[in-house]
Amino acid sequence: MTRTLIRNRLALVxxxxxxxxxxAAAFSPLLAPDDPAKQDLLARLKPPAWSDGGSLAHPxxxxxxxxxxxxRVIYGSRVSLLxxxxxxxxxxxxxxxxxxxxxxxxxxxxxxxxxxxxxQLAFPxxxxxxxxxxxxxxxxxxxxxxxxxxxWVSYARVVRSEVLSLRTRxxxxxxxxxxxxxxTIMRRHLLPNVLPPLATIATLHIAAAxxxxxxxxxLGLGVPKETVTWGSMLxxxxxxxxxxxxxxxxxxxxxMFTSLAINITGDALRDxxxxxxxxx
Amino acid sequence: xxxxxxxxxxxxxxxxxxxxxxxxVDEVTLTVEDGETLALVGESGSGKTTLTRLLLKLLxxxxxxxxxxxxxxxxxxxxxxxxxxxxxxxxxxxxYSSMNPRMxxxxxxxxxxxxxxxxxxxxxxxxxxxxxxxxxxxxxxxAAGVQDRYPHEFSGGQRQRISIARALxxxxxxxxxxxxxxxxxxxxxxQVLDLxxxxxxxxxxxxxxxxxxxxxxxxxADRVAVMRRGAIVECGATADVLGAPExxxxxxxxxxxxxxxxxxxxxxxxxx
Numbered sequence: 097m098t099r100t101l102i103r104n105r106l107a108l109v110x111x112x113x114x115x116x117x118x119x120a121a122a123f124s125p126l127l128a129p130d131d132p133a134k135q136d137l138l139a140r141l142k143p144p145a146w147s148d149g150g151s152l153a154h155p156x157x158x159x160x161x162x163x164x165x166x167x168r169v170i171y172g173s174r175v176s177l178l179x180x181x182x183x184x185x186x187x188x189x190x191x192x193x194x195x196x197x198x199x200x201x202x203x204x205x206x207x208x209x210x211x212x213x214x215x216q217l218a219f220p221x222x223x224x225x226x227x228x229x230x231x232x233x234x235x236x237x238x239x240x241x242x243x244x245x246x247x248w249v250s251y252a253r254v255v256r257s258e259v260l261s262l263r264t265r266x267x268x269x270x271x272x273x274x275x276x277x278x279x280t281i282m283r284r285h286l287l288p289n290v291l292p293p294l295a296t297i298a299t300l301h302i303a304a305a306x307x308x309x310x311x312x313x314x315l316g317l318g319v320p321k322e323t324v325t326w327g328s329m330l331x332x333x334x335x336x337x338x339x340x341x342x343x344x345x346x347x348x349x350x351x352m353f354t355s356l357a358i359n360i361t362g363d364a365l366r367d368x369x370x371x372x373x374x375x376x
Numbered sequence: 377x378x379x380x381x382x383x384x385x386x387x388x389x390x391x392x393x394x395x396x397x398x399x400x401v402d403e404v405t406l407t408v409e410d411g412e413t414l415a416l417v418g419e420s421g422s423g424k425t426t427l428t429r430l431l432l433k434l435l436x437x438x439x440x441x442x443x444x445x446x447x448x449x450x451x452x453x454x455x456x457x458x459x460x461x462x463x464x465x466x467x468x469x470x471x472y473s474s475m476n477p478r479m480x481x482x483x484x485x486x487x488x489x490x491x492x493x494x495x496x497x498x499x500x501x502x503x504x505x506x507x508x509x510x511x512x513x514x515x516x517x518x519a520a521g522v523q524d525r526y527p528h529e530f531s532g533g534q535r536q537r538i539s540i541a542r543a544l545x546x547x548x549x550x551x552x553x554x555x556x557x558x559x560x561x562x563x564x565x566x567q568v569l570d571l572x573x574x575x576x577x578x579x580x581x582x583x584x585x586x587x588x589x590x591x592x593x594x595x596x597a598d599r600v601a602v603m604r605r606g607a608i609v610e611c612g613a614t615a616d617v618l619g620a621p622e623x624x625x626x627x628x629x630x631x632x633x634x635x636x637x638x639x640x641x642x643x644x645x646x647x648x
Binding site (some may be wrong): 265266267269271272273274275276277278284285287288314 | 432434436441457459460461462464465468472473474475476478483487488491492520542546
């Protein structure tokens with residue numbers, strides 16, 4: 097009883113963090129105290145406001161080029177959310193379609209799609225993403241594309257297994273006997289029933305994609321250098337970890353709390369979608 | 377006159393793991409005349425349900441043909457087959473799993489209408505659709521106003537009425553009733569059977585009635601086909617088959633029916 101209550105409260109906090117993040121991303125120009133690209137070489141590597149030598153002009157301090165870290169963390173949320181949600185949407189649409197067709201039609205289509213999924217799973221997904229980015233070139237939309245296409249497999253597998261059990265339901269048999277087309281059966285009878293598990297995987301995937309984007313940007317293969325992302329901020333900051341910890345720590349914290357909040361929301365969603373899973 | 381449904385040498389084999397073959401339906405030849413009720417009886421596993429799936433073309437036969445209104449179902453294009461499907465509807469046994477729990481009754485009953493008649497599609501057609509669904513629900517003894525509810529708000533008997541309304545929606549010629557009452561209480565069973573008889577008279581329907589309950593079959597069927605291990609062992613008028621069974625298996629089936637007066641009969645015999 098208390099456990100579910102704590103879980104719910106945790107989920108509420110997580111949702112609050114996400115709402116805050118959405119606001120930050122939507123209204124970055126209004127919220128950020130400074131231009132994230134404005135350099136001030138006289139104010140390089142200033143510590144946060146609360147330590148010695150810090151000032152309220154730069155609440156979280158500045159980086160090696162004197163850019164305001166708070167502004168950069170706020171602007172960085174845009175890329176992170178865009179990449180996370182974009183990749184999850186793309187993977188969700190591709191994966192759900194593959195899973196629906198594989199599960200409902202069966203036969204050779206099922207075998208081909210699922211072997212393809214197996215092959216893709218055999219590659220570490222970040223390695224695959226690296227290879228594709230290397231081929232396509234970097235850039236925001238390429239990153240979304242790559243992270244979307246490396247993530248479809250888990251959606252497809254879950255949807256397929258759900259569909260395998262749904263397709264034998266009497267109402268599906270009845271729809272087929274009536275002459276309802278396969279596409280309509282998928283849209284009307286199958287898709288609504290696979291949406292809850294899909295939403296759960298999507299939240300987990302958003303978090304993973306945000307971290308993956310940070311990894312790619314850290315390696316210099318993500319979005320262009322001018323675009324502020326948490327990943328590239330981390331990469332910048334690692335050089336100064338010994339002397340100016342704040343440059344790397346704040347984008348790192350933002351990344352951590354975001355993916356934590358999304359994961360907790362995903363867990364809560366799963367509990368709602370499957371009430372039996374946690375009532376023990 | 378050509379029979380409404382003709383099954384000729386219909387066979388269905390399933391391949392199990394390791395390539396082992398099971399013959400679920402074995403060279404069934406059978407005709408169903410317009411307006412009659414043909415009962416398919418047999419124990420569970422005798423192939424009754426597989427046979428109905430074959431005649432609804434939900435399964436492809438391994439051999440043999442199904443003809444509906446004289447047309448071989450195997451040779452039809454997808455569009456032709458869809459047209460035929462409007463004429464053949466099915467009511468399934470379990471009134472709980474035969475409806476999508478996320479859909480309202482309106483949409484459940486309207487599914488065949490929307491599928492076969494473009495005039496019922498879209499937002500503009502909604503009032504017309506609701507009116508038709510209301511009529512269908514009234515014709516099976518439910519209030520037209522229940523159409524905004526969800527399946528879980530109804531009892532088993534009511535759900536079976538909804539299933540029947542749904543089956544009637546595209547004005548079919550033949551309705552396959554796959555054990556339509558075996559999941560219901562006895563009193564509700566009788567009501568649903570009465571309703572089916574009334575609808576058959578009113579709309580001139582042909583029924584293929586699958587059951588293992590011989591008492592029900594005696595009440596509703598004109599002819600009976602007895603199935604065992606995928607094959608038809610005896611077929612004829614209900615009174616003949618159930619009154620003077622020729623095949624030992626039919627006799628066995630009949631002997632297995634519990635008689636309501638068995639105890640009294642025995643008590644009378646020993647008392648005398």
